[in-house]
Amino acid sequence: SASLREHAAARGKFIGAALATSPLANEASYRNIASTEFSQITAENAMKWDATEPSQNQFSWSGADAIVDFATQNNQQVHGHTLVWHSQTPNWVQNLGADAMRSAMQNHIAKVVGRYASNPAVVSWDVVNEVFDDNGNMRNSFWYQKLGDSYIADAFRAARAADPDARLCINDYNVEGVNAKSTAMYNLVRSLRAQNVPVDCVGLQGHLAIQYGFPGQVQQNLQRFADLGVEVRFTEIDIRMQMPRDASKDAQQATYYSNVINACLAVTRCSGVTIWGFTDKYSWVPDTFSGQGAALIYDESYNPKPAYTAVHDALAAG
Ligand code: G3I
Numbered sequence: 001s002a003s004l005r006e007h008a009a010a011r012g013k014f015i016g017a018a019l020a021t022s023p024l025a026n027e028a029s030y031r032n033i034a035s036t037e038f039s040q041i042t043a044e045n046a047m048k049w050d051a052t053e054p055s056q057n058q059f060s061w062s063g064a065d066a067i068v069d070f071a072t073q074n075n076q077q078v079h080g081h082t083l084v085w086h087s088q089t090p091n092w093v094q095n096l097g098a099d100a101m102r103s104a105m106q107n108h109i110a111k112v113v114g115r116y117a118s119n120p121a122v123v124s125w126d127v128v129n130e131v132f133d134d135n136g137n138m139r140n141s142f143w144y145q146k147l148g149d150s151y152i153a154d155a156f157r158a159a160r161a162a163d164p165d166a167r168l169c170i171n172d173y174n175v176e177g178v179n180a181k182s183t184a185m186y187n188l189v190r191s192l193r194a195q196n197v198p199v200d201c202v203g204l205q206g207h208l209a210i211q212y213g214f215p216g217q218v219q220q221n222l223q224r225f226a227d228l229g230v231e232v233r234f235t236e237i238d239i240r241m242q243m244p245r246d247a248s249k250d251a252q253q254a255t256y257y258s259n260v261i262n263a264c265l266a267v268t269r270c271s272g273v274t275i276w277g278f279t280d281k282y283s284w285v286p287d288t289f290s291g292q293g294a295a296l297i298y299d300e301s302y303n304p305k306p307a308y309t310a311v312h313d314a315l316a317a318g
Helices: 004-010 021-026 028-037 062-073 098-116 142-147 150-162 180-194 218-226 247-265 306-316
Strands: 014-019 040-043 077-080 122-129 167-172 201-204 207-209 231-242 270-275
Touching: 004 014, 004 028, 004 306, 014 021, 014 028, 014 077, 021 028, 021 062, 028 062, 040 062, 040 270, 062 077, 062 098, 077 098, 098 122, 098 142, 098 150, 122 150, 142 150, 150 167, 150 180, 167 180, 167 231, 180 201, 180 218, 201 218, 218 231, 218 247, 231 247, 247 270, 247 306
Parallel strands: 014 040, 014 270, 040 077, 077 122, 122 167, 167 201, 201 231, 207 231, 231 270
Antiparallel strands: none
């Protein structure tokens, strides 16, 4: 039957996957699924600061270009991830004083966004990532310590200047349902837009776990952002479980995947859903959460799981 991307296109949504450069270069099965099933690509690591500007003003494009070239060959869009984050950012950035740090941030954005500004495949960027802590306060990152919250507006303005046509997103985790952190995100986006800061889009990462339950009021949360006039999207979906897999955990995971797709389908301004990888062969989850895994829609041998069928059928319904 038809691919995920065909069904998503018929619903006016994208269906995306994060890709890693090494299997993309080395495994035909990986390339085959990535190209046929998904309409949008995010680089899992290749566009982050440590990959693109490891030393000051010395840019390294091989990984980022590989992702963009693959997407171009396969008529896919690219969502750029990520310009300003507290993680995977070289020490040289973190050691700068305030003025130099602001200039380095603006230069980084100008060069990275500028490289792809005229490339029709690259349509959007995570401009800032994870600016909140788990309570919904501003994260006390090196960015915040040196620059206060001004770095956020400055980053969006620099990105707009570098590519007036790209959708500019703020992205975070644990903001899928209505909760204190998503309300903090909502208030920040509303305030930034009231100051004409060019925030176009809100990304909800969606790193879920079946043992923690499905977040509450996801559709209402999407809708309140949409009502601010911004696009909303799921950017990094994975739904982990305590290992080993069994049929009942797979079924619950499949339900959660359908819930995510259905929430996006129900909100006009939800542009699509990206999954943080696609095969359990390559996932950050087991490295980070001991004893957990199997968070994606294909198993380690590239066989589709019940979660694949759930995504497929949710996109195909209606
Ligand atoms: O590149 C080095 C390599 O040179 C070295 O030999 C190897 C040994 O450990 O590490 C490699 O770096 C790893 C990198 O992924 C690339 O594979 C890092 O150790 C590892 O920590 C890093 O993990 C990534 C993580 O972000 C780091 O923050 C994951 O792959 C990636 O899935 C994850 O993605 C994040 C999103 O960007 C933001 N939201 C949360 C999400 C999950 O943490």
